Amino acid sequence: MSTALSGPAQSIGTQMKQGVEACFNQVNDTGGVHGNTLKLVVYDDGYEPDRCAANMRKLIDEDRVLAVIGNTGAPNAIVSAPIAREKKTLLFAAATGAPILRPTPPERYIINYRAGYDQETAVIVRGLAEAGIRPGEIAFFTQNDGYGDAGYNGAIRALAESGYAGGEKLPRGRYTRNTVNVENALATLINAKPRAIIMVGTYKPCAAFIRMAREFLPDTLYVSLSSVGSLPLARELEKEGEGIIVTQVVPPPETDLPLTAEFRQAMARNADTVSGFTALEGYIAARILTEGLKKAGPAPTRETVTDGLNQIRDLDIGLGLPITPDDGTHQVSHKVWPTILKNGRYAPLNWSDLRKQN
Structure with missing residues (x-):
């Protein structure tokens, strides 16, 4: 794993790492996979x-x-996708909905877990309409790079x-990655007086x-x-986050599902971990990869691991949806869970309730 363990996005990377490690620790405690111990090798990229x-x-x-x-x-x-392709090494469950990882037809060595940004923004656009907000009353605040462009372009397509x-x-305001220099972006949007602003950024600049x-x-x-980092965003804003x-691309961790119960139990073993949405995404990804490793046999190689993952059909891991990585899209989940921050916690959102408030 290469992820952000430092810089303004470090909470996102740290939680992803913790979720994967929590799953691997559970598996290792029961003998590993075919007697092999699972190990996560992680390097900090500072989101660069x-x-x-x-x-x-x-x-x-x-x-x-x-x-x-x-x-x-x-x-x-x-930058990861071309290297994975060149080295013929599986790149699985990257914590992004970027279209570059979702080509048509899908590529052998790139398999996603989460819904894409196109799917998230489509849910947002439909939801805002249900809330009584017209398309012309929407504006955008985005990171000035491939992430911001991917989310923005998805929303434009949905519109x-x-x-x-x-x-x-x-109107669209942009800020530079790994900074909280958001003043110019805000100045671009103020006079438009939008009723809704779709944000495509990480938690620190979005909070600012x-x-x-x-x-x-x-x-x-x-x-x-979802890629904002839900829990750190709530912590940054405190009462201002109401x-x-x-x-979200995973169900709320408090949900009464077999998998979320297992996740909470796994995370509780380490007092330094946080049972948030991003950690749950990492845990789910690791659970699915573990099933692929089982199919790869006692002496796995890069090719047999990729084959093993692609051989999974309608796997039930307690998530409430069947797992089939090789479904024609190389994307396990297409589901999006809208949530709203209330009293410091994320609750399921019914968009029509916003119409009553507006």
Whole structure:
């Protein structure tokens, strides 16, 4: 894994790492896979593509890993995918919905767990319409890189599919990755007085933006994609986070599902871990990869691990949806869970309830 363990996105990478490790520890405690102990090798890339590329080559060439799991972010996916393809090494469950990892037809060595940004933004656009917000009343706050562009372009496509052709003319403010310099982005949006702002960023700049924006736009809805880092966003904002909407690509960790119960139990073993959405995503990814390793046999190789994952059909891991990685899309889940921050916790969102408030 190459992920952000330092810098403004470190909580996202740390939670992804903790979720994978919690699963691996559970498996190892029961004898591993075919007697083999699972080990996660992790390098910090600080959410910077150049460092991620170096880490990918080190993981594959020097550490000789069987697969790479849980890399964080669209900018890093842009450099990870070609290396995985070149080295014929599985890149599984990257923590991003970026389209670059979802080509048609799908590629052998790239398999995703989570819903794509196109799917998340489609849910947001439909939801805002249900809440009584017209397309022309939407604006965007995005990271100025491949991540921000991927989420923004997904929303523009969703708007076009809904019949609105003027998406590209809607106000858009941007900020530089790994900074909280959001003032210029806010200045771009204030005069438009949008009723909803779709945010495609990480938690620190999004929190800084929301705090400033609410002084000028107190009645605006602030809606973010899952990759923001839900729990750290809530911590950054504290009481100022009330009413923030975040789409999720896993169910709430408190959900009464067999898998979420196992996850909570696994995370409780280490007092330094946090049982949040991102950690659950890592845990789910590791559970699925473990099943692929079982199918790969007692002497796995990169090719047999990739084959093993692709051989999984309608696997039930207690998540409430059948797991089939090789479903024609190389994406395990297509589901999105909208949530709203209330009293410091994320609750399931019914978009029509917002219409009553507005």
